[in-house]
Amino acid sequence: DGGITQSPKYLFRKEGQNVTLSCEQNLNHDAMYWYRQDPGQGLRLIYYSQIVNDFQKGDIAEGYSVSREKKESFPLTVTSAQKNPTAFYLCASRAGQNSNQPQHFGDGTRLSIL
Amino acid sequence: DQQVKQNSPSLSVQEGRISILNCDYTNSMFDYFLWYKKYPAEGPTFLISISSIKDKNEDGRFTVFLNKSAKHLSLHIVPSQPGDSAVYFCAASAGWSYIPTFGRGTSLIVHP
Numbered sequence: 001d002g003g004i005t006q007s008p009k010y011l012f013r014k015e016g017q018n019v020t021l022s023c024e025q026n027l028n029h030d031a032m033y034w035y036r037q038d039p040g041q042g043l044r045l046i047y048y049s050q051i052v053n054d055f056q057k058g059d060i061a062e063g064y065s066v067s068r069e070k071k072e073s074f075p076l077t078v079t080s081a082q083k084n085p086t087a088f089y090l091c092a093s094r095a096g097q098n099s100n101q102p103q104h105f106g107d108g109t110r111l112s113i114l
Numbered sequence: 115d116q117q118v119k120q121n122s123p124s125l126s127v128q129e130g131r132i133s134i135l136n137c138d139y140t141n142s143m144f145d146y147f148l149w150y151k152k153y154p155a156e157g158p159t160f161l162i163s164i165s166s167i168k169d170k171n172e173d174g175r176f177t178v179f180l181n182k183s184a185k186h187l188s189l190h191i192v193p194s195q196p197g198d199s200a201v202y203f204c205a206a207s208a209g210w211s212y213i214p215t216f217g218r219g220t221s222l223i224v225h226p
Contacts, residue, residue: 004157033213040123042203042216043158090157097125100146100212105157 003027005107006091012114013078013085021109023078023091032074033092033103036060043090049074078111086113118143118206120217126223133191134219137204140185144206147188148214149178152201161202162189194224 004025013019025032031050035043045058049068063082068074074093078085088110092103119138127133137147145166150158161203164178164187171223173180191198201221205214 006157035213035216040218042218044216045213048213092157094212100163100207102148102160102163102203103148103214105150105159108155110155111132 004028004091004093004104006089006105006109006111009107009112011109013111014114016080018077018079019111020093021111023074023076023106025072025074025091025093025104025106026033027093027095027104028071029095029104030071031094031096032068032072033094034058034064034074034076035090035092036064037090037108046076046089050105073100087111115140117144118204118215118217120202120204120220122220122221123218124221127194127222129196129224129226130193133189133198133222133224135189135202135204135222136188137187138185138218139187139204139206141208141215142185142207143208144188144215145209146207146214147178147180147187148205149176150192150203150205150216151198152203152219160164175217189221194222196224196226198222199224 007022033048034046047066051056065077091106094103115168146162149161180187201219204217207214
């Protein structure tokens with residue numbers, strides 16, 4: 001049963017702390033994405049990766065970092081430089097680098113500040 | 115500057131009636147449009163899409179209409195069911211990018 005798994009579902013961060021959100025997919029998709037959703041807002045792109053060992057900044061990359069060492073994994077680190085990290089984070093993947101195939105999403109991680 | 119706009123934050127419809135969700139876009143380079151449905155605390159799921167070479171695409175109860183001259187698309191759900199109650203996101207991408215830009219979503223409530 002293929003899909004995207006995000007963990008944890010809920011995460012709490014202390015001030016000045018870095019936290020890492022996990023995203024794993026077994027769909028054999030080349031491209032992976034991280035989005036942030038705030039109340040009343042659409043999905044805003046943080047980072048994306050079209051292929052292993054390569055990634056690009058999205059619209060709101062400041063205060064975040066990613067890695068893509070394996071095809072199936074695309075972890076997102078929320079650093080202490082991100083001053084307003086409280087949000088719902090969504091990971092997505094898509095077959096093919098250059099196609100109009102729809103994205104598949106995980107069920108998200110809700111990050112809150114303690 | 116929003117390139118994809120969903121100007122109605124919410125919509126309330128009676129079960130069995132038609133739901134019409136609207137979406138406007140400003141970027142004339144957009145040539146592929148998608149609708150996603152999202153339940154609370156879950157990720158969005160793909161619903162239906164349309165390419166700019168078409169003006170209509172239908173899948174069961176769901177139909178998407180595209181008016182390129184007006185830069186407007188709409189999602190029609192007929193008949194609406196209580197299980198359709200969710201947030202619907204419109205998204206658009208340009209052929210050279212393939213990375214969609216999302217609207218802010220419209221919350222649909224279907225009353226029994």
